[in-house]
Amino acid sequence: MSASENETSIDAAQEEKEQISQSYWALVWWKFKKNRTAVVGAIFLTIFYIACVFFAEFFAPYPKEYESEYIEARSTSLHWRDEDGNFSFRPFVYGLEKVINEQTRKRSFEVDTTKKYPVYFLVEGEPVKILGFIPTSIHLFGNDSEDPDANIFIMGTDKLGRDLFSRILYGGRISMFIGLFSVIVFLVVGVSLGAISGYYGGATDIVIMRITELLTAFPQEPLFLALGAAVPITWPSTQVFFMVTILLALVQWGGLARQVRGLVLAGREEQYVLAAQSFGASDRRIILSHLIPATMSHVIVIATLKIPAMILLETTLSYFGLGLVPPTVSWGTLLQDANSVRAIRFAPHLLYTVPFILLAILSYNMLGDGLRDAMDPYSK
Amino acid sequence: MLSFLIRRVFYALIMLVVVSFVSFIIISLPPGDYMTQRIRELESMGDKSAETRLEQYRIRYGLEKPFLTQYWLWISNFVQGDFGLSFEYEQPVATLLKQRLPLSVTLAVTTTVFTWAMAIPIGVFSAVKQYSLGDQIFTTLSFIGVGIPSFLMALVVLYIAIVKLDQDVIGLFSRNFQDAPWSLAKVWDLLKHMWVPALIGAITGTSGTIRIMRGNLLDTLGQPFIEAARARGLKNRTVIWRHAVRMAINPLIVILGTETFPAILAGNILVEVVLSLPTMGPLYIRALLTQDMFTAGTVLVLITLMVMIGALVADLALAWVDPRIRLD
Numbered sequence: 014m015s016a017s018e019n020e021t022s023i024d025a026a027q028e029e030k031e032q033i034s035q036s037y038w039a040l041v042w043w044k045f046k047k048n049r050t051a052v053v054g055a056i057f058l059t060i061f062y063i064a065c066v067f068f069a070e071f072f073a074p075y076p077k078e079y080e081s082e083y084i085e086a087r088s089t090s091l092h093w094r095d096e097d098g099n100f101s102f103r104p105f106v107y108g109l110e111k112v113i114n115e116q117t118r119k120r121s122f123e124v125d126t127t128k129k130y131p132v133y134f135l136v137e138g139e140p141v142k143i144l145g146f147i148p149t150s151i152h153l154f155g156n157d158s159e160d161p162d163a164n165i166f167i168m169g170t171d172k173l174g175r176d177l178f179s180r181i182l183y184g185g186r187i188s189m190f191i192g193l194f195s196v197i198v199f200l201v202v203g204v205s206l207g208a209i210s211g212y213y214g215g216a217t218d219i220v221i222m223r224i225t226e227l228l229t230a231f232p233q234e235p236l237f238l239a240l241g242a243a244v245p246i247t248w249p250s251t252q253v254f255f256m257v258t259i260l261l262a263l264v265q266w267g268g269l270a271r272q273v274r275g276l277v278l279a280g281r282e283e284q285y286v287l288a289a290q291s292f293g294a295s296d297r298r299i300i301l302s303h304l305i306p307a308t309m310s311h312v313i314v315i316a317t318l319k320i321p322a323m324i325l326l327e328t329t330l331s332y333f334g335l336g337l338v339p340p341t342v343s344w345g346t347l348l349q350d351a352n353s354v355r356a357i358r359f360a361p362h363l364l365y366t367v368p369f370i371l372l373a374i375l376s377y378n379m380l381g382d383g384l385r386d387a388m389d390p391y392s393k
Numbered sequence: 394m395l396s397f398l399i400r401r402v403f404y405a406l407i408m409l410v411v412v413s414f415v416s417f418i419i420i421s422l423p424p425g426d427y428m429t430q431r432i433r434e435l436e437s438m439g440d441k442s443a444e445t446r447l448e449q450y451r452i453r454y455g456l457e458k459p460f461l462t463q464y465w466l467w468i469s470n471f472v473q474g475d476f477g478l479s480f481e482y483e484q485p486v487a488t489l490l491k492q493r494l495p496l497s498v499t500l501a502v503t504t505t506v507f508t509w510a511m512a513i514p515i516g517v518f519s520a521v522k523q524y525s526l527g528d529q530i531f532t533t534l535s536f537i538g539v540g541i542p543s544f545l546m547a548l549v550v551l552y553i554a555i556v557k558l559d560q561d562v563i564g565l566f567s568r569n570f571q572d573a574p575w576s577l578a579k580v581w582d583l584l585k586h587m588w589v590p591a592l593i594g595a596i597t598g599t600s601g602t603i604r605i606m607r608g609n610l611l612d613t614l615g616q617p618f619i620e621a622a623r624a625r626g627l628k629n630r631t632v633i634w635r636h637a638v639r640m641a642i643n644p645l646i647v648i649l650g651t652e653t654f655p656a657i658l659a660g661n662i663l664v665e666v667v668l669s670l671p672t673m674g675p676l677y678i679r680a681l682l683t684q685d686m687f688t689a690g691t692v693l694v695l696i697t698l699m700v701m702i703g704a705l706v707a708d709l710a711l712a713w714v715d716p717r718i719r720l721d
Contacts, residue, residue, distance in 0.1 A: 227415070230408050232655050232696045234662055235677065236419075239693055242681035243422040325542050329663060332544070333678055351548065352667075354555065354563055361556050367545050378540045 041310075044387040051383020057376040065185030070141040073179035074155045074165055077342050079139055081164060081174040083109055085360045086122040088169040088177075096126050105131040106156065106165050119359070130156040130163040169362035171350055177362065180342055181369055187343040189373065191258055192324035196316050198262035199269065199323075204312060206266065207273025208300050212281060218274075225267030237264055237326060241335035250341045257336050261323050269315055276308040310388040318381035321374040328370055344370050394712075401708070405701045412697045413471070417464045420690040428454070428686065431480045453477075467687075471694070477687030481680070486691045489676060494658075496565060497672040500594075500665075501656040503587055505649075507595035508602060513645075515599070516606025517638060523611065531603060538600030544663035546593050551667065554589070565670050590668055594661050602648065609641035643715050650707025655699040659692065 035043065045051055064072045075081075091104040108128030113120050136155040142148050156163045168178040210221040237260070244256045280286060281304065289299050324344075330336025331345025332352065339346050344366050350356060351363040432450065435443040454466060454477070467477065476486035519528040554560040565586045566579070613619065614637050622632045658673050659665075665674030673692060680688035712718045 227408070227411055230412055230697060230700065231415075231693075232659070232700050235659060235693055235696050238662070238678065238681055239416070239419050239689060242684070242689070243419050321540070329542070329544060333663070333666065334682055335678075348548075354551075357548075357552055357555050361552055364548060364552055367548060370545060371541060374542070375537070375540050378536075 041387045045383055048383040048386060050379045051387070054376040054379030054383065057372060058380060061185060061189060061373055061376070065182050066189050068143060069179075069182040069186050070143045071149065071151065072153045073176070073182045074138065074152050074167075075176040075179040076139050076141050077175070077180055077183040078340070079175060079179070081166075081170060081176070083122050083164065083166065083170050084120075084174045085172055086166055086170045086174075087360075088362050088365070089124070089164070089166050091132060091167070095129060101131075103131045103133075105129045109164065130165075132156055132165060168365040169360070171347075171363065172360075177347075177365060180347055181344070181366055184342045184344045184347045184366070185369060185373070187254075187337070187341060188324050188327060188345070188370075191254070191261070191327045191343070192320040192377075195258040195261035195323045195327075196320050198259060199266050199319060200312065200316055202262060203266035203269030204273050204305060204308070207270035208277050208305055208308075210270065211274035211277030212296065212300055212304060214278075221270065222274075225270055228264065228267040233264065237330065238333065238335055240264065241330045241333075244335075246338070250338065253337060254341060257327060257330065261326055265319070265322075269312070269319075272311065272315065273305075273308050276311060277304050280304045280307050314381060314385045314388055317377065317384050321377035321381075324370070324377075325374060398709075401705055405705065409694075409698060409701065410468075413468055413694050414464060416690050416693045416697070417467060420686040420693070421460075421463075428480050467690070471691070476691040479680070479685055479688045481683050481685040481688070486688050489688065490673070490691070490695075493671060493673050493676055496670070497660065497674075498657050499583075500565075500587060500590060500670070500672060501653065501660045503591040504594035504598065504656065504660060505653050507591050508598040511595060512599040512602035513606060513638075513642070516603045517610060517633065519603065519607040520610035520614065520641075521633060528607075532607075535600035535603045538596055539604070541597070542663075543593055543597045543661050544667050546596065547590075547664040547667040550589060550593060563669055565672075590661070590664050590670060593664050597661075598652070602645065605644060605648070606641065609644055610637055613637045613641040643711060646710050646714060647707045650703040650705075650710060651700065652703070654703025654706065655696050658696050658699050 070076070086109055089106045089109070091106060093102070093104055094100050095105070106129075108125045108130065109122040110125040111120060112123045132154060133156065134154050135151055137150055138152040138155050140148065140150040154165070156165055164176075166176050166178070168176075168181065171177055171180065206221050210218045240260050241257065244253055244260070248256070277300075286299060286303055289303055294303075327336055327343065328345040328348065331338075331343055332348045334349065337343050337346050339349075347363075347366045348370075351360075351366075356363055428450075432447065435447050435450075453470075454463065458466075470477065474487060476490070478484070479486050479489055482489060515531050519531050522528050551563075565583055567582050567586075614633075619632060619637055622636050623629075627636075659677060660672075660674070662674035662677060665672050666678050669675060677689060677692040679685070680692070
């Protein structure tokens with residue numbers, strides 16, 4: 014009993030020793046791994062990046078502009094057991110048939126149980142180019158059939174008969190990319206202006222800090238919407254895309270600049286900076302290779318927590334018609350289709366985009382929270 | 394104290410001038426706004442009444458004058474309460490605001506009451522019973538609540554209400570009460586609609602507030618004066634509510650100031666638009682979409698004004714409840 018207790022305490026001491034002798038980043042990684050929610054968040058994000066950003070063409074059963082004749086069809090569910098009770102290991106989907114309601118004169122698509130289409134993995138489908146340059150016609154799943162009625166809309170179709178699931182994956186690409194890209198702009202502007210403000214002080218500092226105050230004086234949401242509205246509608250969609258990205262960053266850099274300024278102000282007094290100065294290092298060198306790296310652990314956390322905010326802002330702007338506009342496919346423009354009571358009543362499957370957005374945002378938040386804890390590995 | 398107040402107000406005024414100028418730039422940026430269209434229409438009509446109307450606009454808004462003159466005309470009238478004309482509705486912006494303000498205020502007050510009535514007890518419970526099952530449930534829920542954007546929540550609520558429950562949750566009134574004069578039945582109808590946006594606002598607001606309340610109270614509960622109060626033999630409830638909560642609630646006053654004041658004008662613009670409420674939020678979005686610049690500019694500047702007033706009030710209130718804070 015006491016021997017085993019002794020052993021465990023020795024083990025614990027050993028572990029502690031190893032911990033102390035590790036490098037900072039090794040400790041961060043060690044602490045991050047132990048945080049289960051953060052790891053789950055990271056895994057989900059990896060899936061999102063693989064399925065949306067990199068290989069949407071492969072994971073989506075249809076190209077994003079593929080228009081089928083089934084308009085606003087509900088989602089087709091996978092079946093393993095058919096009407097007669099025959100069980101098959103290979104799942105299948107039923108065909109759809111057009112039904113016109115005599116009273117409301119509304120057209121809808123109902124499941125036609127006489128037609129069965131088995132679902133296969135890695136099937137030949139519409140030709141696409143992965144990331145715009147790798148040509149392939151293999152899709153992750155689909156129904157390998159020549160019959161034009163054979164379709165697989167696992168999340169239904171939109172008002173032009175386009176497969177929503179495919180479009181959500183393609184939309185994820187733009188939305189996730191905007192999040193990442195605008196955070197990069199946000200970091201570059203925020204960190205550099207913050208560092209300059211903190212290092213030089215004086216008039217530069219005052220001017221930069223007054224600008225950040227002006228930005229924070231505005232209420233975020235309304236200012237953002239107004240800026241979104243100021244982007245001319247006549248611009249081509251790529252230009253709008255970049256404008257929105259930059260806007261996202263420009264409205265928000267103030268807070269980051271203030272924090273970096275604080276850290277640099279403290280760092281400026283450190284002895285290693287004095288040493289570098291006495292070696293005759295230039296200001297640029299001191300800022301770039303001594304002061305900014307010291308703020309990195311802090312900045313990474315802010316950036317990770319900012320990405321979901323950016324994704325959400327883009328979604329919001331586009332949803333209200335003030336950001337990206339079709340034909341650009343993003344989660345926000347996809348949600349635009351669901352912005353009427355009519356759409357929610359008759360085509361509620363258009364809201365399938367919502368869980369994707371929520372999952373992406375939640376994953377980033379979990380990852381960011383985990384990083385925040387991990388970046389301070391010396392605390393218990 | 395007085396010098397602090399004077400300095401703050403002076404500073405806020407300067408900021409307000411800058412803010413209004415920036416707002417004016419933003420709203421005049423996009424080409425093809427409603428006013429230009431309207432003027433073109435009038436010009437093409439070319440008759441006597443159109444000419445006089447055109448002449449009026451020219452004088453009032455300083456058309457064809459330099460940008461700074463236009464700004465000056467706008468802001469000097471703004472201060473006197475003349476916000477210009479909404480060219481979309483063909484009504485003065487002030488009239489539009491007056492129609493919508495009462496409902497916005499009612500909604501903001503209801504939401505705040507909901508939020509605080511939920512957040513403070515839950516926050517206190519979470520801190521007092523730290524790491525209990527209840528605390529963990531509330532912590533997880535508030536974590537998710539902070540993460541879920543309110544307008545997506547509004548969409549989900551809309552879906553549940555329309556598809557699953559077949560309820561009418563759009564707007565603030567049923568169709569038959571829309572234009573009816575105020576009566577008890579209409580108030581009841583309003584309440585039946587109001588709880589949806591109020592609850593959505595409260596859920597998002599509550600999550601953050603719970604976390605702050607919990608954190609502060611945990612800090613406070615560890616302090617010696619709490620131990621001293623317990624040692625004096627005070628009842629647990631007295632120690633928590635009269636001593637600990639009284640201290641821990643201070644930061645929430647800042648939230649009350651900085652969030653509730655702007656919320657009076659534009660609480661949750663996005664939720665209001667999704668639920669198409671007859672409040673300020675949808676008016677603002679609509680104005681932005683149609684480039685109805687005076688409406689948009691007025692709302693933007695007024696919200697910013699409220700943010701500033703809110704911050705000032707929060708500072709003063711904090712100094713009033715916490716005598717350790719000195720304003721000078």
